Amino acid sequence: MNEFLDKLWSMEFGAALIGAVAGGAFSILGAWWQSSVSNKAAALAQAQANAQRGFDALKRLEGHLEAQTFEGMGTGSTRATWNRELRGMIKEAEGPIMLLPDTHKDTRSHALTLLNEIKIWYGLPAWPEYRIEVGLLVAEAVKVLGLFVRGSKTPAKRDMTEVIRQTIDFNKRQDARKELEALNHEAVQSGLSEDGMERARELRDLLGIPHPVSPSPDEPEAAS
Structure with missing residues (x-):
C-alpha cells in the first residue's frame, strides 16, 4: 500500500512539476511576445513621429514657396536670399527623415531622393517654371511621408x-x-x-x- 502511494505521489509530483515548468515557459514566452510587440509598436510610433516632423517642415516649405513673387530670372540678391532659405528648410526636413530606421528605408530613401533633386536657383529656368519644379518635388515628398504617418502603403516611385x-x-x-x-x-x-x-x-x-x-x-x- 505504501509503495502504491509513493508511486502515486511521485506521478502527481512529476505532473505538477511538468505543469509548473510548462506554465512558467508559457509565461516567459507570453511576456517576451508582449515585450516584442510593445517594442515594435514603440519603434513604429517613433518613426512616424520623425516622419511627421519632416512632413511639417516640408509643408512650411510649400507655403513659403507659394508666397514668393519673383519674376523672370530674379536678381542676384533675391536668388541668394531664396537659396539660403531653401537650403535651411530642406535641412530642417532632412534631419528627422534621416532618423527613420532601416525597417523603413524605402520611405526614407524615397523622401530623401526627392529632396536631393531640388536644385538651387541660378535664374534659369525662370521663376514660374522653377517654382513648378520645386513644388512638384516637395509635394511628392509630402505625399510619401504623409502616407507613412497614416500607416498606408508607400507610393511607387515616379x-x-x-x-x-x-x-x-x-x-x-x-x-x-x-x-x-x-x-x-x-x-x-x-x-x-x-x-x-x-x-x-x-x-x-x-x-x-x-x-x-x-x-x-x-x-x-x-x-x-
Missing part, C-alpha cells in the same frame, strides 16, 4: 523629370490658349498690329491650331 516636363508643358499650353483668346478678342474689337498678328501665329503653331485662311486679294467680293 519619374519626376517626366512629371515636371509634362506639367510645365501643360501650363504653357494653357497660358498660350488664354493669350490667343485675348488676341482673337482684340482682333474682333479693334484689329491686331503686325506684332499682334505675328504673336497669334506663334501661339497657333505652338498649340497646333490651323491658321485662319485669308481671302485672296484677287478674289472678287461676293455680290451683295
Whole structure:
C-alpha cells in the first residue's frame, strides 16, 4: 500500500512539476511576445513621429514657396536670399527623415531622393517654371511621408523629370490658349498690329491650331 502511494505521489509530483515548468515557459514566452510587440509598436510610433516632423517642415516649405513673387530670372540678391532659405528648410526636413530606421528605408530613401533633386536657383529656368519644379518635388515628398504617418502603403516611385516636363508643358499650353483668346478678342474689337498678328501665329503653331485662311486679294467680293 505504501509503495502504491509513493508511486502515486511521485506521478502527481512529476505532473505538477511538468505543469509548473510548462506554465512558467508559457509565461516567459507570453511576456517576451508582449515585450516584442510593445517594442515594435514603440519603434513604429517613433518613426512616424520623425516622419511627421519632416512632413511639417516640408509643408512650411510649400507655403513659403507659394508666397514668393519673383519674376523672370530674379536678381542676384533675391536668388541668394531664396537659396539660403531653401537650403535651411530642406535641412530642417532632412534631419528627422534621416532618423527613420532601416525597417523603413524605402520611405526614407524615397523622401530623401526627392529632396536631393531640388536644385538651387541660378535664374534659369525662370521663376514660374522653377517654382513648378520645386513644388512638384516637395509635394511628392509630402505625399510619401504623409502616407507613412497614416500607416498606408508607400507610393511607387515616379519619374519626376517626366512629371515636371509634362506639367510645365501643360501650363504653357494653357497660358498660350488664354493669350490667343485675348488676341482673337482684340482682333474682333479693334484689329491686331503686325506684332499682334505675328504673336497669334506663334501661339497657333505652338498649340497646333490651323491658321485662319485669308481671302485672296484677287478674289472678287461676293455680290451683295
